[in-house]
Amino acid sequence: MKPVYLDNNATTQVAPEVLEAMLPYFCQLYGNPSSMHSFGGQVMQQVRKAREQLAALLGASPQEIIFTSCGTESDNAAIRSALASSPDKKHIVTSRVEHPAVRALCAHLATQGYRVTELPVDGEGRLDMQQYRRALTTDTAIVSLMWANNETGVIFPIEKAAQMARERRILFHTDAVQAVGKIPINLADTPIDMLSLSGHKLHAPKGIGVLYVRKGTKFSPFLVGGHQERGRRGGTEATSSIIGLGVAAELAQKKMDIENTFVKGLRDRLENTILNTVANTKVNGDRENRLPNTTNISFEFVEGEGILLMMDEFGICASSGSACTSGSLQPSHVLRAMGIPFTMAHGSIRFSLSVYNTDEEMDFVIEKLPPIIDTLRNMSPYWKTGAQLCREA
């Protein structure tokens, strides 16, 4: 059974073009880019090319690109570097809906003498910019806000937020793991100091990431070792992955339009049809300022894990913010921060699409999903009550 893969915010398929570009760098062109011989030197040329491809996608210059092992490493490196470069400042500003790569790190730093402000969001997952402004103090070392949310797709006004930090001479980092490749980014025009991205979210392999550090920003390395990445990240370059990521960046740039037309069209049709055919459903998050590929839908009176496992029987892959799927007992921190009632949060399903999805796949989900919800609701002791309540309302 070929999967209907609608979980692209979790990870993506490696693009065939990416894999093809990578293959020669395992068994044939396996040289170390740092070597003096031309066998290694030719690989250095390709790494340089990849750096240029990444810079082009982000509107940056190549020397501002540092290759890392993943988004989490990039986030850790950025925040720790900011703290190291202003040792007298002890305050971090972030949000309640960040990815664990930032959230757990900040929670850890809070036990190490740092003060952390986690900005709340409203019911649509949006930041209150007045509140953000008030959170910035002379003691603030760094602001770290995600560009787009992985669970809801909601986009924060990052350029504006960065500008407000810049005016106060506070370093600004953004975790753009979900945003890169889906919405246009031109760092040259923004006051963003640091940005994280991850290869496997944009059709490159797992285990490769990037940290963008604006020229002139003080940087203190996270991994100390060799001279690689101009001394900013030790460790032999993951040459094949870097070269693959370069190709993926170029593809992403070319396909940005498709993301915002074709993929968005698929997403909207899936979302609207589900909302129209299944009663008691609701989209979580601001539908206006949202990634084109993501929809997070709550199905009232049922539990997300059941929906996922029943869809799994048909090969449909998605994810849920329900407690049962997280391993903890509470629904996702993002939905809780938004104040989504538990009755809705437990039944939330995220579909995240990519350019590889098709119209037929949407038809398949639209056909299979409503009976699944019916089955689970007929099993639920709340369903009847809920329907009656609706009729009364």
Add this chain to the structure above:
Amino acid sequence: MWDYTDKVKDHFLNPRNVGEIEDPDGVAEVGSIACGDALKFTFKLDENGRIKEAKFKTFGCASAIASASAMTEMIKGMTVEEAAKVTNQDIANYLGGLPQEKMHCSVMGREALEQAIANFKGAPVRAEEEKIVCECFGVTEKEIERAIRENRLTTVEEVTNYTKAGGGCENCHPIIQEIIDRELSQMSEAPAERPKLSNIRKIKMIEETLEREIRPALKHDGGDIELVDVVGNRVLVATRGACASCQASDQTLKNFVEAKLRELVWPELVVEEVSA
């Protein structure tokens, strides 16, 4: 992805006894939508006082649905007194085990059963207000005490896995720890029926029982059995010789090997066959 057994998947995808009995002899509602799982359970007796029909409705994850389905299957044909003896561990065992984090699903099944029996005997459908320890999930002191005793829990994390208590704001962790300490000291004061078994002692006793009681009987039929591993209460074995190809070896493992080990070593052991 959770590591669910095939039996859990089967009872989730094809749940038995979904619904509600009109005019039941016993009814119970446990859990709540805010907690993430809830169960409405009804049963009816036949003229001989045996459970003729049992039905459930569940809001919850796959293992909650499977636990309720399993529970209703298990108690059919039982008297109320027999059904009252079914423990959450029995429900989990019936399903071939549940992930630790999902044990609270089996506890919910047992709670519903117990409450429905109480209802049959005259109690109200919803249990009376008791002292709540975990405000987030509405878990009472009694429920926590009982889970600790029946499953010999020793840490707050285990209590959370079995009852959900402490899984939210975590404010009640110190109280749960106090309850654990109190229960454990009571249990050690009354060691009579069930002394705690160390892992090494348990494995040794299993080995000895296999050697002394089980192997001779199997060898008589040209078969043999080998102990592969012991994980908690799961005894992983491999069958050899005639047993390996025998159609009835499942039955032998459950009805003979497991029964013997439960009788002579520890009452909660579950025998599982692995290929090794």
